Amino acid sequence: MTDLLARTADLVAIPSESHQEAALADHVEQRLNGAGGLSVERVGDNVVARTDLGRDHRLVVAGHLDTVPSNDNAQPRIDGDVLWGLGAADMKGGLAVMLELATTLADPAIDVTWVFYTAEEVAAEHNGLGHLFAQRPDLVAGDAAILGEPTDAALEVGCQGSMRVQITFRGARAHTARPWMGRNAIQRAGRLLAALDDYQERRPVIDGCEFREALQAVFVEGGVAANVVPDRAVVMLNHRFAPDHTPDQARDHVASVAGPYLAEGDEFEVLDVAGPAPPGLAHPLLASLRNRNGMEVRAKLGWTDVSRFAAAGIPAVNFGPGDSTLAHNKDERVERRSLDEVHHALAELLRLGP
Amino acid sequence: MTDLLARTADLVAIPSESHQEAALADHVEQRLNGAGGLSVERVGDNVVARTDLGRDHRLVVAGHLDTVPSNDNAQPRIDGDVLWGLGAADMKGGLAVMLELATTLADPAIDVTWVFYTAEEVAAEHNGLGHLFAQRPDLVAGDAAILGEPTDAALEVGCQGSMRVQITFRGARAHTARPWMGRNAIQRAGRLLAALDDYQERRPVIDGCEFREALQAVFVEGGVAANVVPDRAVVMLNHRFAPDHTPDQARDHVASVAGPYLAEGDEFEVLDVAGPAPPGLAHPLLASLRNRNGMEVRAKLGWTDVSRFAAAGIPAVNFGPGDSTLAHNKDERVERRSLDEVHHALAELLRLGP
Numbered sequence: 001m002t003d004l005l006a007r008t009a010d011l012v013a014i015p016s017e018s019h020q021e022a023a024l025a026d027h028v029e030q031r032l033n034g035a036g037g038l039s040v041e042r043v044g045d046n047v048v049a050r051t052d053l054g055r056d057h058r059l060v061v062a063g064h065l066d067t068v069p070s071n072d073n074a075q076p077r078i079d080g081d082v083l084w085g086l087g088a089a090d091m092k093g094g095l096a097v098m099l100e101l102a103t104t105l106a107d108p109a110i111d112v113t114w115v116f117y118t119a120e121e122v123a124a125e126h127n128g129l130g131h132l133f134a135q136r137p138d139l140v141a142g143d144a145a146i147l148g149e150p151t152d153a154a155l156e157v158g159c160q161g162s163m164r165v166q167i168t169f170r171g172a173r174a175h176t177a178r179p180w181m182g183r184n185a186i187q188r189a190g191r192l193l194a195a196l197d198d199y200q201e202r203r204p205v206i207d208g209c210e211f212r213e214a215l216q217a218v219f220v221e222g223g224v225a226a227n228v229v230p231d232r233a234v235v236m237l238n239h240r241f242a243p244d245h246t247p248d249q250a251r252d253h254v255a256s257v258a259g260p261y262l263a264e265g266d267e268f269e270v271l272d273v274a275g276p277a278p279p280g281l282a283h284p285l286l287a288s289l290r291n292r293n294g295m296e297v298r299a300k301l302g303w304t305d306v307s308r309f310a311a312a313g314i315p316a317v318n319f320g321p322g323d324s325t326l327a328h329n330k331d332e333r334v335e336r337r338s339l340d341e342v343h344h345a346l347a348e349l350l351r352l353g354p
Numbered sequence: 355m356t357d358l359l360a361r362t363a364d365l366v367a368i369p370s371e372s373h374q375e376a377a378l379a380d381h382v383e384q385r386l387n388g389a390g391g392l393s394v395e396r397v398g399d400n401v402v403a404r405t406d407l408g409r410d411h412r413l414v415v416a417g418h419l420d421t422v423p424s425n426d427n428a429q430p431r432i433d434g435d436v437l438w439g440l441g442a443a444d445m446k447g448g449l450a451v452m453l454e455l456a457t458t459l460a461d462p463a464i465d466v467t468w469v470f471y472t473a474e475e476v477a478a479e480h481n482g483l484g485h486l487f488a489q490r491p492d493l494v495a496g497d498a499a500i501l502g503e504p505t506d507a508a509l510e511v512g513c514q515g516s517m518r519v520q521i522t523f524r525g526a527r528a529h530t531a532r533p534w535m536g537r538n539a540i541q542r543a544g545r546l547l548a549a550l551d552d553y554q555e556r557r558p559v560i561d562g563c564e565f566r567e568a569l570q571a572v573f574v575e576g577g578v579a580a581n582v583v584p585d586r587a588v589v590m591l592n593h594r595f596a597p598d599h600t601p602d603q604a605r606d607h608v609a610s611v612a613g614p615y616l617a618e619g620d621e622f623e624v625l626d627v628a629g630p631a632p633p634g635l636a637h638p639l640l641a642s643l644r645n646r647n648g649m650e651v652r653a654k655l656g657w658t659d660v661s662r663f664a665a666a667g668i669p670a671v672n673f674g675p676g677d678s679t680l681a682h683n684k685d686e687r688v689e690r691r692s693l694d695e696v697h698h699a700l701a702e703l704l705r706l707g708p
Binding site: 177193 | 514516518529530531532533538540541542543544545546547548549550551568570571572573574575576577578579580581582583584587589590592594655656657
């Protein structure tokens with residue numbers, strides 16, 4: 001059996017900060033081309049390798065090539081059964097498993113598409129998987145998808161949507177010695193902020209997985225001068241919503257929370273929204289992944305690229321080695337056990353099919 | 355009787371935006387020197403003229419030379435009994451009355467000190483009256499003082515203090531998909547802001563005058579990123595406090611209002627404080643000004659330079675022509691009646707004494 005910890009260290013040793021993935025893409029492309037039996041295409045620094053065996057099912061397995069900037073942890077270091085270094089968990093461990101399977105599994109029971117993509121760690125507009133869905137949807141099509149983000153070999157299913165809302169509270173200026181001549185917009189905003197601090201989130205259970213929503217104030221700004229009752233305050237909210245809500249329902253929910261504190265002249269604006277993804281476990285490929293391994297299943301509370309597959313009608317889950325809470329952390333690391341567990345489960349799925 | 359409306363127009367015609375009072379100071383100095391019987395001193399562009407008749411009482415009458423910047427109203431315009439123009443109310447009407455009295459009243463019953471000072475409309479550090487108290491307290495000493503700010507010939511007595519307090523709320527960062535791992539500092543601040551919106555101010559009656567305090571949020575700021583639970587929010591408060599409270603008591607009051615919403619690690623900082631002034635009507639000179647004229651007496655809610663006299667132990671009131679609500683306004687104006695009423699009351703006080 002290949003030493004996946006060492007293979008992951010090899011990948012960590014190739015720097016691939018977002019927008020600088022070319023060297024790692026070269027490495028990946030070369031290894032995939034060398035494996036045989038795969039048709040390999042490169043789109044920018046995205047690399048896609050596909051089997052074409054005429055199987056009944058096609059599984060897409062995707063992982064991002066890029067890392068966040070180094071945090072004094074660019075050099076990989078193996079200590080026993082643990083590899084330390086930038087990207088060890090997020091997600092060069094996952095890439096190592098993908099490359100190992102892509103280059104060794106000769107006769108899978110299902111067709112597989114391996115997607116190695118750029119710029120997951122930066123603004124959504126740069127996301128390589130997004131570019132592929134926009135420019136080459138044929139390359140990323142499939143019946144179900146697995147995203148190799150770090151879940152420590154558990155199944156993290158679906159993902160919650162994310163919406164940013166900006167609310168502008170209006171007031172009327174006055175001298176602070178006579179505030180009753182005006183209306184304090186900052187204090188009006190305060191009533192909403194206080195209500196948010198008491199917010200009781202929904203925890204819907206979907207396909208047996210409990211999601212947990214959130215609604216948080218992430219920015220606030222207001223003020224004119226130290227002796228002026230302020231006539232404007234701006235609050236930005238971030239709402240995370242479970243996949244049983246559409247973006248429209250999520251907007252209505254935020255509006256219903258804010259409504260009691262708004263008045264004529266105030267503004268309520270949805271700045272952007274990233275849709276949620278349902279758990280997707282109903283698909284036979286993903287159900288069999290869970291059932292064969294009896295693995296822990298958790299709802300994914302953050303937003304991940306599984307949502308891009310869901311938006312294209314492809315059920316997708318997060319499943320990869322490494323602890324996501326260590327991602328972007330100076331102490332980022334991955335354990336051999338986690339790599340081996342993910343490798344074992346995916347290899348079995350590819351060998352046996354649904 | 356001199357046409358005070360025309361005399362005020364003459365002064366409006368001499369531009370004297372803050373920091374550019376030299377031309378008006380020249381004019382004032384020249385007129386005072388020409389009057390005889392006054393010892394005139396100039397300190398920068400501040401001009402002080404004093405009688406020295408050995409009277410039992412000395413009254414200080416003070417007014418600022420400067421105006422705010424022009425608002426398309428630099429040219430004086432007389433229409434019937436109304437003068438329109440920059441500074442007509444704030445406070446060249448008051449200066450016209452002062453100059454008229456200083457240059458015509460030959461044998462007053464009390465000694466008088468006429469103070470024409472700079473830079474009242476800008477930051478306190480530039481205030482000419484403040485400079486005189488610091489550098490030449492002998493020049494501005496007296497038993498009581500009248501500040502000729504626009505009160506429309508009513509007595510506005512005392513002034514409220516003003517304090518700025520900055521409160522920094524702390525929290526703990528977390529991903530907005532898992533806010534329960536952190537603590538939202540903006541929402542914590544919201545609880546205080548909401549409480550301020552319900553604030554019930556004190557309305558103490560002092561020497562028969564009702565003051566009315568205020569506590570307002572004037573600035574708020576916080577936020578890290580759209581997907582991060584913010585760990586810091588800063589609120590600035592402006593507290594206006596009645597003259598029965600010392601600055602220490604005012605600070606304690608603000609602290610008691612904020613206290614229930616603060617936690618360990620938060621910061622409460624008094625940025626600055628300008629002390630209040632008591633009504634001062636107990637002094638015989640000021641009492642007689644009120645009693646002879648049966649004039650309306652109001653508590654001064656804002657902060658004015660009477661506080662500088664109060665800090666030096668000199669009882670002081672605001673009393674001048676013009677409507678303060680028109681100050682700094684494009685439609686600034688003063689009426690002949692208001693000028694004549696103030697002139698009459700002050701002339702009588704100077705002629706008769708207490």
